[in-house]
Amino acid sequence: MSKPDILVMYPTRPHAMAKLQDAYTLHRYDEARDREAFLAEHGPKCRGVVTNGHAALTRDMLDHLPNCEIVACASAGFESIDVAALADHGIAFTNTSAALYDDVADAALMLTLAARRELVQAHAYVQTGAWGEKGPYPLLSSLAGKRAGILGFGTIGAAIAERFAPLKLTIGYTARSKKDVAHRYFADPMDLADWADILVVIVPGGAETDGMVDAAMLAALGPTGTLVNVARGSVVDEAALIDALEAGKLGSAGLDVYRDEPQPDPRLTGLPNVTLYPHHASGTVETRDAMAQLVVENLAAHFEGRSLLTPVSAPA
Secondary structure (H helix, E strand, C coil): CCCCEECCCCCCCCHHHHHHHHCCCCHHHHCCCHHHHHHHHHHHHHCEEEEEECCCCHHHCCCCCCCCCEEEEECCCCCCCCCCHHHHCEEEEEEHHHHHHHHHHHHHHHHEEEEEEHHHHHHHHHHHHHHHCCCCCCCCCCCCEEEEEEEECCHHHHHHHHHHHHHHEEEEECCCCCCCCCCCCCHHHHHHHHHCCCEEEECCHHHHCCCCEEEHHHHCCCHHHHHEEECCCEEEEEHHHHHHHHHHHCEEECCCCCCCCCCHHHHHHHCEEEEEEECCCCCCHHHHHHHHHHHHHHHHHHHCCCCCCECCCCCC
8 A cells, every 4th residue: 555645844853754754655845956846746646744834835835735635734833824725725734732832831931030030131140240249139020919911822821821820920811712711801912911010922923913012012011011922923013122122111021932033133132121032932852752743643643534633723
């Protein structure tokens, strides 16, 4: 029995790739010199695609994949993939959000604490000898009793709330609809920003959320507020963020993601009141292996006629 043909647009972890190699005939689009020609030649025979959110998969590209049945994305974000086009073609789609929520929530907590307690600046204060020369570090503001707003309350947002609660933070959130949780619900993100001392962004990327956190929301968060972004750089108006941080209209920011990666705007990265992380919130061996394994298992489920483990529906 012949193996199903799979187009690899972006490779996953080595152990998972070895499993895929055993089970399927892989066509390495990611390694092709002329990708258009490669897709035209091999696309029609491929019944599945392995990719992640960094590789574009457009409606036009799907014209070269007439027999594609499933796209397995090895990341949580998928704004580069035309999910509506997949649905129009009857192509199943999966991602790996279920595997990474703990590590991303941990990173949100880390960035919140580091930004609020000025960990990077305080580290430099000790390292450079300023402590001995200037005396004790300036007093900061306690985290307990502050208000933490979570912009987006899916699986990761809920995991962030679980980590914030023991810190004696009061938690509010926005979501498409009110959840069955004890935290305060805000239908309007602006109202959440106005209420919060800390605003954690964990909404999906894409056109619908592009620039959602704008100058007005940053102003509402205020000069003692902290923005933490573990979503996508596109969600924040980065020029407005730079202006707010420079002018003291926003107190601090903890960022895992940026508009331009892997070379963020130096006007942002040079600011003293930002804590920076290199889009690495899910960057642990355990989580990346689990994400890769979900790709393997979703493909296996599809070709064996079983229910997909982590299907994603097209937006309404």
